[in-house]
Amino acid sequence: MDDLFDQPAPETRILELRTELERHNRLYYLDAAPEISDAEYDKLFRELEALEAKHPEFDDENSPTRRVGGAPLESFQQVRHLVPMLSIDDVFELKPTDEPQEGFVAEAELIDFYKRLQKNLGREHVAVTVEPKIDGVAVSLVYRDGKLAYAATRGDGTTGDDITNNVRTIRAVPLTLAGSFPSLLEVRGEIFMPNEAFAAMNAERDEAGLPTFVNPRNATAGTLKQLDPKMVANRPLAFLAHGLGAYDGPELATEQEFHALLDATGIPRNHPIKTAETLENLLDAVRRIDTERHDLGYGTDGAVVKVLSRAEREKLGYTSRAPRWAAAYKFLPEQKETLLKDITVQVGRTGVLTPVAELEPVFVSGTTVSRATLHNEEEIQRKDIRLGDTVIVEKAGEIIPAVVRVITEKRSPGSKPFSLLDHIGGKCPSCGGPVAKEEGFVAWRCSNFECPAQARSKIKQFSSRKALDIEGVGETVADALVNRGLCRTPLDLFALEAEQLANLNLGTDEEPRRFGEKNATKVIEALERAKEKPLDRWLYAMGIRQVGESASKELARLHPDLVAVASSPILQKVADISRWESERKIVSPKNKELPPADDEDKQARQKQHDELKARIDEGARELAPYRLSPDAGTVVAESVTSFFASEAGKHVIEKMEELAIHPASGNYAPKPAEADLSSLPLTGKTFVITGTLSMDRDEMKSYLESKGAKVSGSVSAKTDYVLAGEGGGSKRDKAEKLGVKVIGEEDLAALLG
Template sequence: MDLQTAEKRASELRNLLNQYGYEYYVLDQPSVPDAEYDRLLRELVELEAQFPELRTEDSPTQRVGGEILEMFNKVEHTSQMLSLGNAFNDQDLRDFDRRVRQAVGDDVSYVCELKIDGLAVALRYVDGQFILGATRGDGTIGEDITSNLRTIRSIPLRLNKAVSLEVRGEAFMPKRSFIALNEAKINRGEEPFANPRNAAAGSLRQLDPKIAASRNLDIFLYAIADRGETGVDSHSEGLDFLETLGFKTNKERRKVGNIEEVIEFVGSWVEERPNLPYDIDGIVIKVDSLAQQRELGATAKSPRWAIAYKFPAEEVVTTLKDIELSVGRTGVVTPTAILEPVQVAGTTVQRASLHNEDLIREKDIKIGDQVVVKKAGDIIPEVVNVLAERRTGNEVEFNMPTHCPECESELVRIEGEVALRCINPKCPAQIREGLIHFVSRPAMNIDGLGEKVISQLFAEELIVDVADLYKLTKEQLLGLERMGEKSVSNLLAAIEASKGNSLEKLLFGLGIRLVGAKAAKTLAQEFGTMERLMEASVEDLVAINEIGGKMADSIVTFFDSEEVRSLIVELKEAGLNMEYKGPRPVSAEESDSFFAGKTVVLTGKLEQMGRSEAKEKIEALGGNVAGSVSKKTDLVVAGAEAGSKLTKAESLGIEIWDEERLLEELNK
């Protein structure tokens, strides 16, 4: 066969196989027997082997898994992948509905969708071709798992239209695939997976894509990250549009006109969920109108236009065998229940936090008790109550210690707190937990430095503080258990890469009391450099929005410490970045812009720039962008489909601009 004939036949085969694959894996309506599909696939494999130049990225032959990866690269999402707020009962849903209607009016429709218990992923397409797939990660940065996602046959490698977009979905393992996988693991003498969610996540984080290919994963797409090219006006239209492109969406969804219909839909699935061929752990409810979604906006963590109803937790009875104590990075001593292993909501539970001594007293918990255990939100194990009527008299009352279980320093209870705390700054448990926090994803995000590795390094006295992480050598790491050449090289590369993190990551990683990730970013934006922040007074700090008196005192006390100042010098000498790398808001005094010192509200759809971009530019010119209209608002910029915020601005006589007027001012 000559090249021209082979090229024509290869194209025919790709089209046929993609069509048959779509019918089988997406529509669940195969039009040809499996044997016919396999015969055509073998023919294409042979053609591509004979003429390698005919092999394309979207060929069905590319789903079997490529070369083994050395590590997962980091990927920045085109827009943040937010998590959802939770509802646990009908009243929570009605409260959500009330908040929505207060913001956008009573004319609201909702879309109810099954909450698939899997792994959230982002898929990126350019001109209709699948080019990138990533995990959710921290919502902003995920991991590139393109090779593994290619193996999911319900993910189209080429769309029906040559559009460029990023879509979001939930990859999962069907129950039948999970059963087959665990049977195979047991036959090989291996530990089975606890549940399909863990199995799916573990499969997609394999460095060998052939392993992912062998596990028969599936996916449902549920959102378009950027709807610019789609022309859709509602979430339900967006789901329909995804189907026209060749994506698989979940058909068990319903558009409803009020919250009572939402509650009815939720109730219908509480009993029905075991009959599905995949696991769900709740129902997701979304405002259907995209204009209303934009008006409602989001908090730092969650959209205000969506909520996840979590199914009632399964409750089981087991024995509380013991109570262990652990010391956290802030010195808080936390009691943990050690349980007779028991299955709860699909996983084996052996431990549950008891939080503090007051809770133990309140629930009258004793060692040896029969206790009721559930998972709060289907995630966190907790002891619900004690079955006192089953006591035999052999149960033992638990008393919190007076001294730290790690360093034996006397424990104190700070006024206004229920927790007992170790205040010894050299307590090894606090140092170890502080190291684990420093390398975690929200902080310095050092891949390969998990809790086990940190504990091992600490036990071997290779690290005492965070500066020691940057002194580790290849020889030291190779001496550790289960650390080979490749994993050591990857770990050292990740440590080196973390030196370039923006200042807020380092600030959060240092574990300053009361300073979370959001406050760390605010501080980094405001002061710009570590040096300026270290010299800030309490007065300087409380002058900043979001920084209160207690946090300001904590920050000043932290940087007054000679040990902390020495640590910062060590980190600087090790090459860590000490400056904020993102856009820094300009103060009104620094700007001569029209926006300097003014409070601006953005509402409706901005056609030529997104609202986030407009917000960033206004703040860069010294303005403050607020989420709601009030008497303190100086200006409202109203885009297409502006709603109640525009109406309120008109009633208050606030100045109103359209997008053209905004662009004109921004471009001066």
């Protein structure tokens, strides 16, 4: 009985547990010095969960139990930043050319930045901090009276998405601050995925048949856009702070005092931080950051330089987009020397044969590299790459390994230039079928449309999120389906039965691994949903050469359904005009390479030339009402008409008819002047997106396309609007030069009424 009286009241115990769990979180994630085992932590966590369930009157949104995620949201709310969340201007490490340049300095742009600081502050020595530039997603965390009030994305710098529920699931983010804290503290930082955790997550996703992520930053950005916090809680997100926003507390005179505040309150911060007081110190600190960043375990692509004194920052001030007292110095990719032991040839989804360098393993930009892309045979010949060469490799964009050049001084005397055709014995390395190089193209291709290697990659493309989004069919499942003889083409997926899929062996005969009923059900359900996907998704899914997302959208705008695309008079006319243009150049009497034999020949050729010109002009008049974008230009038109005239294309149409799948366009408006603008108000308008907006760029692109707009990647005289958020300098500048209207999101809202 005495024990019962000794037990603390529920409210007291709940507060004790919350405090203790937060302390253990800080010890684990901030100090890397855990005091208890995972099992002991879980025991405390479960006790708190049980008490909170029994006593909902003591509910607290910042309880550690909220880290498992709450109920899904319908949409993100917008939140206005207390202090504008500006970006930082980039300065770049310059790359030397092959020819020696007198006075070349790789850090020239960084030196210019420091000299501007010296000039504007009127003295030679300016103290600055230098820290790694984390390749993550920028966020703002606002704490009021020591508790996390909300978290928001950068958005347009003024307004962002409220992602508080998602951020609460990140264990590195303290929900309540330790020690003494100011009444208001807004910290800016980066959310990211550590490299090892990202690799492990991708391996798990691939094993489960889910699509893998391209890189940690894309995975992080996609995760934070999820409306279901429980899904976010299952992703390995981390956080590091690096900047101060709104603040109400004792004066922080320097960046070092801000760092001390972060440490005292338990907020994890960026590291290492170097301090430099001269230009020489700065250059040395940046070089040390470049070396040390590869041991950090997460993606970095530069060094951020900030003036140390906050008073001096105020004096230097801001431009409209960025502070004058900070710069992000972007590093060139790290390069290493290694041996090219062999070249293997992979077969892609369109049959393209891609040579890959097999290397002596070398540590580059934080990981061991043993393979690198060689792009194509022409690139190999241009760089004169040969088997056995000593080569320089780098990670393009710090992600994809590539061979940069050969160290010819170390070449063996008997080495021979590389021939892809000889290397593969004239046959496809996957199926042994014939290979060919089309006129005007540099790539060799396997021409067997039932090639197993193409089947694997085509099934993966067909099932991808941007295509038909068939959850559960990733690379591992695609390999198994082809290897077990269940699929020769992507459309064979629709003939699969649940039992076949459930018993699919993803392992080896010696060590079988069953796909399982649950996964099989997911795939069958996703295949049923895929039948109703719009035409543009189906066109993208087919993997037709040159037909990406933008071209698929444009083709769907021009045609009501798939059969119409396959027999399109519009595309045939585009292809015809291209052919007539080529013929006109050849028959022209002014053709210097093939001049007329005599006056009679000259007159006959002039007549042919004029007839072709008349055909071209008439064709252009016929096509004018369609306002074709470059996405449905000559290359796409020729590729699409060739595909549907081929055996593979005919098979697709026949098989789709058998399966009773008839994809219809979701944005059909072939003649903009006749379009119903009530449902598609932006029909006929071409947009270019630049800068940071309130939603992810892919989301904004989809939104504009849903309103009938065409979204292009580059600004031209044919662009109607540039939708600009914070940043985006080069596209904004080009638009102004061309007289293209630059609008913001408020202008877009007005445009849509």
